[in-house]
Amino acid sequence: APEKSSWATSDPTQKSSSPPVTTQQRHVSSRGPPLHGPDTPKCRDRAFHFSVSKKMINCVTFPHPDTMPEQQLLKPTEWSYCDYFWADKKDPQGNGTVAGFELLLQKQLKGKQMQKEMSEFVRERIKIEEEYAKNLAKLSQNSLAAQEEGSLGEAWAQVKKSLADEAEAHLKFSTKLHSEVEKPLMNFRENFKKDMKNRYATVEKARKALTELQRDLEMKTQQLEIKLSNKTEEDIKKARRKSTQAGDDLMRCVDLYNQAQSKWFEEMVTTTLHLERLEVGRVEMIQQHLCQCTQLRHETDMFNQSTVEPVDQLLRKVDPAKDRELWVREQKMGNIRPVDMEI
Amino acid sequence: APEKSSWATSDPTQKSSSPPVTTQQRHVSSRGPPLHGPDTPKCRDRAFHFSVSKKMINCVTFPHPDTMPEQQLLKPTEWSYCDYFWADKKDPQGNGTVAGFELLLQKQLKGKQMQKEMSEFVRERIKIEEEYAKNLAKLSQNSLAAQEEGSLGEAWAQVKKSLADEAEAHLKFSTKLHSEVEKPLMNFRENFKKDMKNRYATVEKARKALTELQRDLEMKTQQLEIKLSNKTEEDIKKARRKSTQAGDDLMRCVDLYNQAQSKWFEEMVTTTLHLERLEVGRVEMIQQHLCQCTQLRHETDMFNQSTVEPVDQLLRKVDPAKDRELWVREQKMGNIRPVDMEI
Numbered sequence: 001a002p003e004k005s006s007w008a009t010s011d012p013t014q015k016s017s018s019p020p021v022t023t024q025q026r027h028v029s030s031r032g033p034p035l036h037g038p039d040t041p042k043c044r045d046r047a048f049h050f051s052v053s054k055k056m057i058n059c060v061t062f063p064h065p066d067t068m069p070e071q072q073l074l075k076p077t078e079w080s081y082c083d084y085f086w087a088d089k090k091d092p093q094g095n096g097t098v099a100g101f102e103l104l105l106q107k108q109l110k111g112k113q114m115q116k117e118m119s120e121f122v123r124e125r126i127k128i129e130e131e132y133a134k135n136l137a138k139l140s141q142n143s144l145a146a147q148e149e150g151s152l153g154e155a156w157a158q159v160k161k162s163l164a165d166e167a168e169a170h171l172k173f174s175t176k177l178h179s180e181v182e183k184p185l186m187n188f189r190e191n192f193k194k195d196m197k198n199r200y201a202t203v204e205k206a207r208k209a210l211t212e213l214q215r216d217l218e219m220k221t222q223q224l225e226i227k228l229s230n231k232t233e234e235d236i237k238k239a240r241r242k243s244t245q246a247g248d249d250l251m252r253c254v255d256l257y258n259q260a261q262s263k264w265f266e267e268m269v270t271t272t273l274h275l276e277r278l279e280v281g282r283v284e285m286i287q288q289h290l291c292q293c294t295q296l297r298h299e300t301d302m303f304n305q306s307t308v309e310p311v312d313q314l315l316r317k318v319d320p321a322k323d324r325e326l327w328v329r330e331q332k333m334g335n336i337r338p339v340d341m342e343i
Numbered sequence: 344a345p346e347k348s349s350w351a352t353s354d355p356t357q358k359s360s361s362p363p364v365t366t367q368q369r370h371v372s373s374r375g376p377p378l379h380g381p382d383t384p385k386c387r388d389r390a391f392h393f394s395v396s397k398k399m400i401n402c403v404t405f406p407h408p409d410t411m412p413e414q415q416l417l418k419p420t421e422w423s424y425c426d427y428f429w430a431d432k433k434d435p436q437g438n439g440t441v442a443g444f445e446l447l448l449q450k451q452l453k454g455k456q457m458q459k460e461m462s463e464f465v466r467e468r469i470k471i472e473e474e475y476a477k478n479l480a481k482l483s484q485n486s487l488a489a490q491e492e493g494s495l496g497e498a499w500a501q502v503k504k505s506l507a508d509e510a511e512a513h514l515k516f517s518t519k520l521h522s523e524v525e526k527p528l529m530n531f532r533e534n535f536k537k538d539m540k541n542r543y544a545t546v547e548k549a550r551k552a553l554t555e556l557q558r559d560l561e562m563k564t565q566q567l568e569i570k571l572s573n574k575t576e577e578d579i580k581k582a583r584r585k586s587t588q589a590g591d592d593l594m595r596c597v598d599l600y601n602q603a604q605s606k607w608f609e610e611m612v613t614t615t616l617h618l619e620r621l622e623v624g625r626v627e628m629i630q631q632h633l634c635q636c637t638q639l640r641h642e643t644d645m646f647n648q649s650t651v652e653p654v655d656q657l658l659r660k661v662d663p664a665k666d667r668e669l670w671v672r673e674q675k676m677g678n679i680r681p682v683d684m685e686i
Binding site: 062068071073074078079080081083084085086087088089100103107110114115117118120121124125128131132135136139142144145147148150152155156159163217254257258261262264265276279280283284286287290291293294297298301304305308311312315316318320321323324325327328329331332333334335336337338340341342 | 411414416417421422423424426427428429430431432443446450453457458460461463464467468471474475478479482485487488490491493495498499502506560597600601604605607608619622623625626627629630633634636637640641644647648651654655658659661663664666667668670671672674675676677678679680681682683684685
C-alpha cells in the first residue's frame with residue numbers, strides 16, 4: 001500500500017490539531033480580574049506580598065508553594081508535555097540548569113536519530129534479501145540434472161522454476177522494503193532540524209525577554225525598598241513622593257514582565273504541543289512502516305507457498321512405472337524373445 | 344523425519360521382489376516338450392526347417408517372422424525392460440551394433456549422473472541458505488536503534504528477535520537439507536558402479552558363450568550340407584553314415600546352443616528386472632527427497648510466521664500516548680505553571 005505511506009513524508013504538525021490552550025488557562029482557579037494600575041495605594045503591601053506569595057525560579061514567577069491556589073492540568077488525561085516541563089532542573093554535571101523545554105528537545109533529537117537508525121537497519125535487510133534473491137535466481141538458471149526424464153524430469157524442472165519464483169518474491173520484498181519502508185523512514189524528518197531550530201529560537205527569545213525584565217524588576221524593587229528605609233521626616237516626605245514615582249515605575253515594569261511571561265507561556269504551550277504531535281507522528285509512522293515490513297514478509301512467504309505447490313503436485317504425480325512406459329515405448333528394440341533352436 | 348530417508352542408503356535392489364520370470368516363459372505358446380535327442384531320424388528335414396523357420400540375429404535364435412508363433416509379453420501390464428530389449432540395434436554412427444542390454448545400462452548410468460547432479464544442486468541451495476541465515480543473524484545482533492523507548496522500543500526489540508528466529512529457521516533448513524536430502528542423494532549409489540560392472544560381465548559372458556556356439560553350429564551345419572551333395576551310390580552310403588555322425592554332432596551342438604541361449608535369456612531377464620527395480624528405486628528415492636525439500640521449505644515459512652506474529656502483536660500495541668505517559672512520569676520537571684505577578 002504505497003498510498004498509505006504518502007502522508008508520512010508531509011509535515012506531521014499539520015496532521016492533528018488539538019484544541020488550543022489559551023493564556024486564560026494559566027490561572028485555572030480564577031481569582032477575579034488582576035488589580036494593578038499606576039497609582040494604587042498599596043504598593044508596599046503588595047511588594048511584601050509579592051516576596052512571600054510568589055516564588056521566582058529562573059526568572060519565572062510561580063505561585064508560592066505555601067499559598068498556592070489549586071492548578072488543574074491543562075490536559076489532565078493526556079500526560080501532555082505542556083503540563084510537566086515548566087520548571088528547570090539542575091544539570092547532572094552540576095554546572096548550570098536544564099530547562100524543561102530543553103529536555104523535550106533532546107527527546108525529539110533522539111527520536112530523529114532512532115528513526116534514521118531504523119532506516120539503516122532496514123537498508124541492511126534489503127541488501128541481504130537482494131543477495132539471497134540473486135543467489136536463488138542464479139541457482140535456478142543452473143543446468144544441473146537438466147536431462148532428467150519423464151515425470152521426475154517435470155518435477156525437477158518445477159523445482160527450478162519454483163526457485164526462480166522464490167527469488168522473484170524475495171527481490172520484490174527487498175524492492176518494496178526500499179520504497180515503502182526504508183525511504184519513508186529516512187525522509188520523514190527532512191525539515192525536522194530547521195523546524196526545531198526555529199521553534200527553539202522562538203521559545204528562547206521569549207525566555208530571554210523574560211529574564212531581562214526580571215532583572216529590571218529586581219532593580220526597581222530594591223530602589224523601592226531603599227526609599228522606605230529612610231528615617232528623617234523630611235526624608236520620609238521626599239521618599240513618599242519618590243516612592244509613588246518608583247511604585248508607578250514598578251507597576252509598569254510588573255505589567256511588562258507579566259506580558260513577557262504570558263508570551264513565553266504561550267510559546268511553551270504551543271511548542272510543547274507541537275513536539276508532542278511530532279512524537280506521536282513519528283511513533284505512528286514507524287509503527288505503520290514496521291507493520292508494512294511484517295506484511296511484506298508474510299506476502300513473500302505466501303507467494304512462496306503458491307510456488308512450492310506446483311512442485312508438490314508434480315512430485316506426487318511422479319511415477320516410475322509411467323516413466324518407464326514412456327521410455328520403453330520410445331526406445332524399445334524388439335519384444336520377440338529367442339526360442340530354442342529345433343532341427 | 345530423518346528416519347524416513349534411512350532406507351535410501353540401503354540397497355534398493357532388496358526392496359521389491361517381483362515374481363521371478365522363468366525360462367519356461369520363453370516359449371509362451373506351448374508346443375509340447377522339445378523333441379531332440381542324439382539319434383532322431385529327421386535331421387535333414389529339421390535342418391531345412393531350421394533355415395526357414397528361425398532367424399538368427401546377432402547369434403540369437405529368434406522365431407522367423409513368417410512362421411512366428413504368438414508370443415505373449417512376460418509382463419504385459421508393466422512395460423518391463425525384460426520384454427522390449429531382445430534385439431540389437433545399428434549404432435547411429437553406423438559402426439557395429441548396440442545390444443538392447445547396453446541401452447538399458449546407459450540409462451542407468453545417466454540416472455546415476457542425474458542423481459549426483461541433483462545432490463550438487465541441493466548443496467548449492469544449502470550454501471545459499473547458510474549465507475542468508477548468517478547475514479540475518481548478524482543483522483539481528485546489530486545495535487541500531489537499540490535506544491528506542493516505550494512500546495515502540497519493545498516492538499523494535501521484537502523485530503530484531505524475530506530476525507534472529509528467522510535466521511535460525513533458515514539455518515535449520517540448510518542443516519536438514521544436508522542431512523536429509525543432499526547426503527542420501529549422493530550416497531545412494533555408492534555400490535552402483537561395482538554392481539553394474541558385475542551384472543554387465545555376467546550378461547556379456549552368457550552372450551559370448553552363445554556367439555561361440557553359434558559359430559560352431561554354422562560350421563557343423565555346413566559340413567552336413569556338403570555331405571548330402573555327393574552323388575555316387577558308394578559315396579551316398581558313406582555319406583549317410585557320416586551324415587548320421589554329423590547329424591548327431593549337430594544335435595549335440597544345438598543342444599549346447601540352446602542351453603547357452605537359455606542361460607543368456609535368464610541372465611537378461613534377471614538383470615533387466617534388476618535394472619528396473621534400481622530405476623524405480625532411484626526415482627522414488629528422488630521423489631521422496633524432493634518432497635522432503637518442499638516440506639522443509641514449508642516448515643521454514645511456518646516457523647517464520649510464528650516468529651513474525653509476536654512482532655505483529657507488539658506493533659499493534661504501540662501507543663504513542665502510553666509511551667508519552669511513561670516518559671513524562673519519569674522525566675517530568677514540574678507541573679506548576681507560572682502566574683502573573685501581582686503587587
